[in-house]
Amino acid sequence: MLASLPAMAGSLEEGFAHPPAEAKPRLRWWWPGAAVSEEELRREVKLMADNGFAGGEIQAMSPNFVTLTPEEKAVVNDYAEPSFFVHVRAAGEAAKALGLSLDYTLGSSWPSGGGVAIPPEKAFTELAMARTEVQGGTAGPIPVEIPKRTRRLGALNFLDARVKAPEFADWGKRLDARARIVAVVAMKGAAPTLNGAAAGPMGFTISPWKDVETPGALDASSRIVLTDRLREDGTLDWTPPPGVWQVFLFKQYASDVGVLGAAGRGPQLILDHMDPTAFAAHAARVGDPLGENPVGIRSTFVDSLELMQDIQWGPQFLGEFRKRRGYDLTPYLPFVVQPGWMQAWDEHWSPPYFNSAGDELAERVRSDYRLTVSDMMIAGFIEPFVAWNHAHGIKAKFQAHGGAFDIIKGYGLADIPETEDLVHDGDPLFMRFARSAAHLYGRPLVSAESLVWKDRAYEVTPDEMRRRVDLLIAGGVNSMILHGMNYRFHASDWPGWHAFQPSPFAGGFSTMFDETNPIWPAVKPLATYIARLQSVMQAGEAMVPVAYFYGRTGYYVGIEDEGAGAQAAEKTFLAGGYDYDRINPDSIAHARIEDRQLVSKGGQRYPVLVLPPLEAIRADTAEKIAAFTKAGLPVLFTDRTPGRDEGLADMKRRDARVKRAVAVALKAGAKIVPADAIAFALRTAAIPANLTFTGDATDLVYVQRRVEGRIVTFLHNRGDAARSVTLALPQAGEVSRWNAMDGSVDPLSSTRGDGTTSMDLIVAPGESALLILDPNGPPLDLGVRQQVGRIVVPAEGWSLKVEGHVARKSYAHDFGQVTLKDWREVPDLAGFAGSATYRRTVSVDAGWLAAGTRVTLDLGQLHDMATVTVNGQILPPAISAPYRVDLSGVLKGGTNDLVVTIANVPQNAMINPKDPTYKKLKPVAAGWTGPVVMEAQR
Incomplete structure (x- = not known):
């Protein structure tokens, strides 16, 4: 029988019926730079409030593909000038007056940078590589290829009038002045077999690397550093010994890649994300004028980094590498190149350019290199960003994906970790990385840049939005930022400015939450629907049985299975009834064991730790896992145990530490289980499952929480076919199905078993079910209507x-x-x-x-x-x-x-x-x- 839920103050029902402010969604609020008026800002803030939103996220950018008058351009580019911050304060005051709050993007567009605050000396750098094959015995001097700076349409391009002012006339020369030869290295060996093309549209490139068909094999023992043999004319004063030699020349460049679509005065260079002084200069320009505890501002925000570099680098990189990893990277630089690895906009799997012949030395070097990149980006950008926010009395909101670092730690350091649904059409397994970080580091909100479709600027329907919302909830998100609401600009040209409208070159992005969109009346009920779901998903505590180890730097689908992208383990967990979080080495280092459970620094409890098939693991992580096992935590190794340390320095001793730690873990009860038997092994080990499926559960994804003694399960069918299953929940009680669209509840017919409750469900494609199991609830009226x-x-x-x-x-x-x-x-x-x-x-x-x-x-x-x-x-x-x-x-x-x-x-x-x-x-x-x-x- 359909009925309204009773409104009980402070209860789950009350939050569902009347969602609190924090449970309401927010809107990404696109501003055309500083071309806004306080009157219109106040009107649009009220529009947010009237339509069920908790606030907006200010994203100032240069209006794309819109014809602007010179006067409009000037006002747009008043971004980060005093008049702009007057507008931000007015918007914040309007939000506070209506019980809303705003997030503020710390910079115009992305990546971070721009203006006179980031001159050539603080721009980010990259390492370029060129290779010359030389036959042994060739008499020197030998001409070698010098790598050129990869041609990209950068911040100093001739199309941008802002760079033509006299005060910037020498910026090109200052960028060039930062170029330097870093190393010339020779090794004996064969070249790789490459495929694909690296060139991009109009001769510009995102990355210069072609994918690899067969890696080249280098004899690492033959390595020779020849940097001091390079002559000014570009020849190498060297006669190689017998054999085929590969000569590598590495050159550092300051990149002129610009902040995409940035508003503001002057050139728009991207800051060096490994240099905390560059961040400080940037924050002084775009953030400090907000003042401390800015009115109406909840947080500042940094979008996914999307840095385009040949090889991730910083001027101090070699020194930092030696200090952090214990050896000189220079002789091993040829091994670091692997196409697709955190390649901006095109992350994918490719084998590396070169391996070391006969051993895993090259893989050890790459692991050390990536860990150093991660360490330096976290220390140079993420930690200063978080600290700056806290010093100003506001929170830090950050998208860690798209960065060449430990993304779980990157998410977790922020007060509000934020994922996005543009990745693989809202992949809920990818979105679990942000949720994992929230659980591991104790962050209550899991934010998401939401409802984004590529090449569909004007055609996404409310029904598709609702389905995507459900997919986000099933991915662990509980605080959505809808993308997005456009400031009313050029409104006379219907439907007005849309920040990601199509162009002759691209199809744009959705969604256009504007009053000029005919489906605008759907926005308020959609916001209410989201708020009801989020009110439930922000309550209580998450039930996640499995901590699943993730030790990689960065992430893309396929990074763990050499490009297959099968996500086999994650799907096996869910199909077997076990939700999971990915746990990184940093979280393992700070975790403890209580009552045979792993307890993270943030307080999340996991009854089991599972490791994927690993060749190597850091010795200190292996030793911590061994200690966990001795303390009673069930630990499962999938297929095999790691046999060595990841790094190169002192590798014999560190490899021995890994082997000892694994032996200790196995002796204490850790198990090695086949990948296809992992769910069976979990049940055999008496690990409590979230639920049990009977029937075809393909494409069913879910999250589960314990709230006020009740079990809340949100189940979504992400597939194209209906799924008919019998679902058993891990407690006896009465089950009801809550409808977030109208706020009603429908009792379900269920059967109590031995500590379980079972029910039959048919879940249509795109359909979801919010199930509440109450162990103490009275019998529900299951009267059948005629x-x-x-x-x-x-x-x-x-x-x-x-x-x-x-x-x-x-x-x-x-x-x-x-x-x-x-x-x-x-x-x-x-x-x-x-x-x-x-x-x-x-x-x-x-x-x-x-x-x-x-x-x-x-x-x-x-x-x-x-x-x-x-x-x-x-x-x-x-x-x-x-x-x-x-x-x-x-x-x-x-x-x-x-x-x-x-x-x-x-x-x-x-x-x-x-x-x-x-x-x-x-x-x-x-x-x-x-x-x-x-x-x-x-």
């Missing part, structure tokens, strides 16, 4: 009026009597976007109105949302399939006036075959086809 009446409303006989746009021009028309159909079949509506009002009368039997009768209107298939009005009373919008509306209490016996307003996405009205920006857009389904059915149940 149909007492049904009307199929004809597709013919509707009157239709529309108002909106065609070809981006205003359009309104009265079509008179029509039949329901896809608007693409109606010539006058094929290019229409807007709202269409359908009207007719429907006769209802007075017997339907008896007490206890529920009448629903099933609208059938429609695109993309509907608002139903009955006898002048407007009902809550239907924004997601199945499009059903509860008519109980608004009908009367006899004739009823029925109005259905359909709104569609802007896409069809944006198409223009003659415009290079919009000619690539394709028509999408629109309108209303039904069938329309009214049904009464009692």
Whole structure:
């Protein structure tokens, strides 16, 4: 029986019925630089409040692909000037007055940098490599290739008028002055076999490396450092011994890559993320003017780093490497290049360019190199960023993915770790990295840049948004930032400025949460839906049985299985009923064992530690795991145990430490289990599962929490086929299914077993179930409703009026009597976007109105949302399939006036075959086809 949940102060029910502010979603708020007015800012803040949002995230950028007057350009580029901070303060004050708060991006666009604060001397650097093959016995001097700076459209490009001011005339020379030869190294061996092309559009590149088919093999014992033999004319004063030699020349460059789409005065160089003084200079420009405890500001934010470098580098790198790793990297530099490894925008698996012949020396060097990159970026950027925020009385919000460092630690150092759903269409397994960090480091919120689709700037529907929201929740997110709301700019050119609108070169990004979007009425119910779910997911404590080791630097799907991207272990855990967090070495170093459970620094408890198949692990991590095992923690090694340390320095002694630690762990009870038997091994070890599936659980993902003694399970079907399963929860009790769209609850039929509760579920594609198991709950009323009446409303006989746009021009028309159909079949509506009002009368039997009768209107298939009005009373919008509306209490016996307003996405009205920006857009389904059915149940 459907009923409203009782409102109990402070209870889970109260939060669900009336979500607190922190549970409400936020909007990424795109500003066209400083071209904003305080009046409009206050209006838009109120718009956020009125539509169910907790606030916004200020993202100032230069409006892309918009024709600006010189006066507009000047105001846009007042970003980070005093007038800009006046606007930020006004927005913050408006937010606070309405009970909202704002996040503020610490810099215009990304990566961080820009303005006079980041001159060439503080710009980030990269290492370039060139290789020359030489036959032994060739008499010197030998001409060798000198690497050039990779050609990218940078901050000093001729198209940017800001760099032409006289005070920046010498910046190009100052960038060039930072170039220096770092090393010339020769080794005997063979060249790699490469495939693919490195060049990008218009001759510019993201990365110069081609993927590797077969790595070259180098004899590391033959290594020779020849840096002092390089002549000024680019020849090498050296005659190689017999054999085939590879000569490598490494040159450091200061990169002129610019901050993408940045507003502000002067050039927009990216800061050196390994230099804390560069961060300090940047923060002084874009953050210090906020002052301490800025009104209405909750946090500052840094987006995913997306640094484009040939080889990640810093001017002090060799010295830091020697200090941190205990040896000189110079002779081993040829081994560090591996295409795809944290390659901005294109992270993927490729073998390295070179391995060491006959041993794992090259892999040890790469491990040490990556760990040093991680250490230096954390010390040079992330830790100063967090410290700066805390010194100013605000929180730090950070996206750690896309960075060449320990991303779990990167997320965890921030007060609010933030993931995003653009990665592999909202991959919930990827999003678990941010959730893992939150659990390990004690962060209550898991934020996400949400509802982003590539090449779909104008066509994402509310139903797709709801499905993506569910996927985010199933990925462990409990605090969404919707991408995004555009400041009202150039609004007369419908639909106005969209920060990621299409261009002749790219399809743009969604989503456009603007009043000019015809589906804007769906925003408030969507925000309410999110808030209800997040109120539950922010309550209580997470139930995560498995800590699954992750020792890599950076992340991309496929990093652990050489590009296969199968995510086999993660899927096996979930299919077996076990949720998991990824645990990094830093968290292991700070964890403790209590009652045979691993307890993280942040307080999360894990009954088991599982390690993936590993060749190597750091000795101190292995020893800590051995100590855990001796203290009673169940530890499982998948397929094999690690046999050595990861690093090169003092490797014999450190390898021996790893072997001893593994032996100690096995003697204390650790097990080696096959990968395909991991779920069975967990159950055999009596590790408590989240749930048990009977039936095909493919594509089902879930999260679980314990709240007020109850077990909350959120289950989502991310696949394209329905799943029918029997689900057993790990406690006996009564189960109800909560509906976050309307705030109602539906008792479920379940069976109590020996400490479990089982129920049958059919989960449609894209559908989710929020299940609450109450061990102390009274028996629920499972009364079955019977149909007492049904009307199929004809597709013919509707009157239709529309108002909106065609070809981006205003359009309104009265079509008179029509039949329901896809608007693409109606010539006058094929290019229409807007709202269409359908009207007719429907006769209802007075017997339907008896007490206890529920009448629903099933609208059938429609695109993309509907608002139903009955006898002048407007009902809550239907924004997601199945499009059903509860008519109980608004009908009367006899004739009823029925109005259905359909709104569609802007896409069809944006198409223009003659415009290079919009000619690539394709028509999408629109309108209303039904069938329309009214049904009464009692």
